[in-house]
Amino acid sequence: MPDIEIRNLTKVYNESGNSIVAVDDVDLTIEDGEFVTLVGPSGCGKTTTLRCVAGLNKPTSGTIKFGDRDVTQKPVQERNIALLFQDIALYPHMSVQENMAYGLKISGFSREERMARVEEAAELLQITDQLKKMPADLSGGQQQRVALGRSLVRDPEIFLFDEPMSDLDAKLKAELRPVIEKVTDEIGCPTLYVTHDQEEAMTMSDRVAVINDGELAQVAPPKEVYDEPASQFVSQFIGQPSTQFFEGNVGAVNGTAELDVGGYEYALARDGLEGWAGEDVRVGLRPQYIRVSDDPDAGIPATHLLDEPLGDATHSFFDTEFGEIVVVTDPDFEGNGGEYGLVFEDDYIQLYDNDSGVRIA
Numbered sequence: 001m002p003d004i005e006i007r008n009l010t011k012v013y014n015e016s017g018n019s020i021v022a023v024d025d026v027d028l029t030i031e032d033g034e035f036v037t038l039v040g041p042s043g044c045g046k047t048t049t050l051r052c053v054a055g056l057n058k059p060t061s062g063t064i065k066f067g068d069r070d071v072t073q074k075p076v077q078e079r080n081i082a083l084l085f086q087d088i089a090l091y092p093h094m095s096v097q098e099n100m101a102y103g104l105k106i107s108g109f110s111r112e113e114r115m116a117r118v119e120e121a122a123e124l125l126q127i128t129d130q131l132k133k134m135p136a137d138l139s140g141g142q143q144q145r146v147a148l149g150r151s152l153v154r155d156p157e158i159f160l161f162d163e164p165m166s167d168l169d170a171k172l173k174a175e176l177r178p179v180i181e182k183v184t185d186e187i188g189c190p191t192l193y194v195t196h197d198q199e200e201a202m203t204m205s206d207r208v209a210v211i212n213d214g215e216l217a218q219v220a221p222p223k224e225v226y227d228e229p230a231s232q233f234v235s236q237f238i239g240q241p242s243t244q245f246f247e248g249n250v251g252a253v254n255g256t257a258e259l260d261v262g263g264y265e266y267a268l269a270r271d272g273l274e275g276w277a278g279e280d281v282r283v284g285l286r287p288q289y290i291r292v293s294d295d296p297d298a299g300i301p302a303t304h305l306l307d308e309p310l311g312d313a314t315h316s317f318f319d320t321e322f323g324e325i326v327v328v329t330d331p332d333f334e335g336n337g338g339e340y341g342l343v344f345e346d347d348y349i350q351l352y353d354n355d356s357g358v359r360i361a
Contacts, residue, residue, distance in 0.1 A: 002067025002157055004030040004053065004190045009062035011048050011214075022048040024214035026062070030190040035181070036219075037193040038209045039201040041237070045214035046194045047162055053192060054160050055079050066158060081158040082151030086166050088143050090135040090150075096122075097131040100149045107154075117153040124183060125149050141172040145179065152183060159184055159191040165200065173197075177204055198238050202226065210234050232282060232357035235350060241287045241315055241326045243350070246300070248283040250276040250351075257361075259283070259349070262300045262321055266346050270361040273351075281360065284350035288328040291343045292316065292335075299343035300325075304335030318342065 011023040023045045030036045038046040051057040053064055055076035064072045071079050090099050100121060101114040109117075122128045125145045135143055144164060151159070161180070165173045181204055184191045195201055201208045202222045209219045210233075218230040229235035235243040250273060251258030251265070257273040259266045261283055293299055302318035302325065309331065316329045318340065325342065351361040 002069065002190070003032055003065075004028075004158060004192065005063075005065040006049070006053065007063045007065075009049065009052060009064065010060045011045075011052060011057060012060045021214050023052070023059075026211075026214075026216055028209060028216065028219065030192055032190055033185075033188045035184055035191045035193065035204060035206045036209055037195060037201040037205040037207075038211055039195055039198055039237075040211040040217075042196060044211050046196075046211050048214075049211070050160055050162055050192055050194045053158075054081055054083050079158065080154075080156055081160055082154060082156035083160045084147055084151055084162070084164045086163045088147045090143060090146060092135055094134075095131065096127065096133055096135070096138070096146050099135065099146055100131075100153055103150060103154055114153075117155075118149070121149040121152040124152070124186060125179060139172070140168050141176050144168065144172075144176060148180065148183060152187070156187075157189055159187065159189055161191070161193040161195075163195050163197075166195070166197070173200070180204065198240070202238070208238075210237065212237075228359075229284075229350070230359050232284065232352045232359075235284050235352075235359075239286060241328065243284045243286055244290065244325050244327075246283040246285075246322045248281050248351070250279050250281055253277045259351075261344070264299050264343075266344060266349065268346060268349060268351075268361070270351075273361050276351075276360065280354055282352040282354050282357070284352060285344055285348060287315070287326050289345040289348035290325070290327045291345065292318075292327055292329055292333070293341040293343050296339045296341045298341035300341065302340050302342045304338050304340060307333065307335055 006026055006028045009023055009026040013020045013022055040046050052059045097118055100118045104114045122131055127145050130142060165176055205222055207219060208222050208225045210217045212233050218225055218234045225238055246261050248259050248261040251260060253273050257268045259268050300320050302320045305317040305319055308315040314329045314331055314333045316327045316335055318325045353360055
């Protein structure tokens, strides 16, 4: 199977005399057998990027290659891809078996070959017992499996997914995620998956490509994106509850840097802060690395607002001089409107440039 190589991809739309840059100079390689997810907020350019790879949109500039084959200007029917959309669009008057086999039928495959491929795909997707049913008799998750099987029987070189589970509830998503992972792993071709759901991105991907305003903000394995975000945007977008941010100032730097946050000082043993002495910075910390102290003088003074018990943890909200802050607390924590101090775990503090939002330490 070929790699997908996207180089300097740019897509500009001209609307009412205005130029809108939907994708801005994107470089991305998806290796044979690799599962890469494009994730970002609505309107960030992720679907436009996928549509260019699929041949549904023509790039304004840049190139797209499948292996050694330049497909930048080739129509979708010449790309040998499987494309699964949010809209399942099964033929309601056809059985599951007929829906899965229809593309092969119009491509001239014999009935024996069609049925053999459908049976093989149905077994992989665990829908063999659904083949004689009509789409209206299936659940949303089963219908999505049929749509996946319809693409699978074509033996594609590339798999492309455009938010295929966005209409499903949380339980069905959890059931379907491992199915998609199993299918794409079995086929072994490169997969580009588009979603705004960070849980899908983090659980399914070999690498996550975070995109914002048409530009790639970071491309890395899920754990690296979470633990070592390259920018304030990535840190804030990936993770629930999202990273909490504070204003800070870097003091003297002599091997160990002094960081002042709301009058409370932390000693940071970090490289790369030598030029930041005396500078204001943006301080980020994931909510599970903020400790709640009964002593308001132990850290940032905070007034408890409310708790959201979630069973295995509680999301606790506090009012501080930095605004409302969310902290992940123990399952049995009850703030009861009291006064507390929020203390940071030093090793997990993130520092960002105030102007650019780029990670500095």
